[in-house]
Amino acid sequence: MNLRQAQREAVRQALIREGMRLLARKGFAATTVDQIASAAGVAKGTFYNYFATKEDLALAALPPRLEALRRELEAAGAMPLRAALHHLLSRLVEWTQQVHPDVIWLWCIENLRRGANEPASRLLHRLVTDLCARGQARGELQDSRPPExxxxxIEGIALARLAAWYHSGAPPGLLPHLLAAVDTYLAGAGLREEPAGRAGGSLPAAGPGPVPPPPPPDPNRQGPPPSSEGPEGTQAKGKESGGP
Known part of the structure; x- marks a missing residue:
């Protein structure tokens, strides 16, 4: 990166930093482009050299967080699937506590409207897909559907929970409900404990305190495919999933 590129990136980061600070405090309606530009120390016209709208600025704030989270999970090594997903979702919930709820709703809408064309959604999908693929390869997840x-x-569950949280007035307690919903899905997909002999990685604690145990799997959800490991393997799976 040459000097000119470095200067442009510094201005862009200043706009994102100051814009997100103002949006977190005041929301979209009460925050103007003039205020963001002034806080970043640039002219109003400079703002439009980087972002078309305040909404575009807000959407640009999430991809760097997801990239940092991807590196964090890679550095942790072979974490069990459930633990890795819990950590990812905990970090996302931390983000919801640092921004205005309007920003979360904006991302939900853009995810539905643009799908893989929305940068943060594309990064999140790649990250969750990689985690599911690793879980299948390690024998943790019996569901044989493509990891994509x-x-x-899983992303749909997260979006639905975020949307419900927003429309409920952004109350506390989002994380336990989100993790419980994902755990229920994983149980239906045939999640098993980490196979013996594999040591999982570790990550710094994320999110609020302990999460209550997940509810029992939905009886209407189709269970995992039949086991091919014989009676002993089937019996072990029954014990792990709470069966007889």
Whole structure:
């Protein structure tokens, strides 16, 4: 990166930083482009060299967080699937606590409207897909569907919970409900404990305190495919999933 590129990136980051600070405090309606530009120390016209709208600025704030989270998970090594997903979702919930709820709703809408064309949605999908693929390869997840499909299911659960949270007035307690919903899905997809002999990685604690145990799997959800491991393997799976 040459000097000119570095200067442009510094201005862009200043606009994002100051814009998100103002949006977190005042929301979209009460925050103007003039205020964001002034806080970043640039002219109003300079803002439009980087972003078309305040909404575009807000959407640009999430991809760097997801990239940092991807590196964090990679550095942790072979974490069990459930623990890795819990950590990812905990970090996302931390983000919801640092921004105005309007920003979360904006991202939900853009995710539905643009899908993979929305940068943060594309990064999140790639990250969850990789985690599901690793879980299948390690024998943690019995569901044999493509990991991309499993990732779409999990992302859909997260988006639905975020939307419900927003329309309920953004009350506290989002994380336990979100994790419980994902755990229920994983149980239906045939999640098993980490196979013996594999040591999971570790990550710094994320999100609020302990999460209550997940509810029992939905009886209407189709269970995992039949086991091919014989009676002993089937019996072990029954014990792990709370069966007889």
């Amino acid at each position: 499909e499993l990732a779409l299911d």
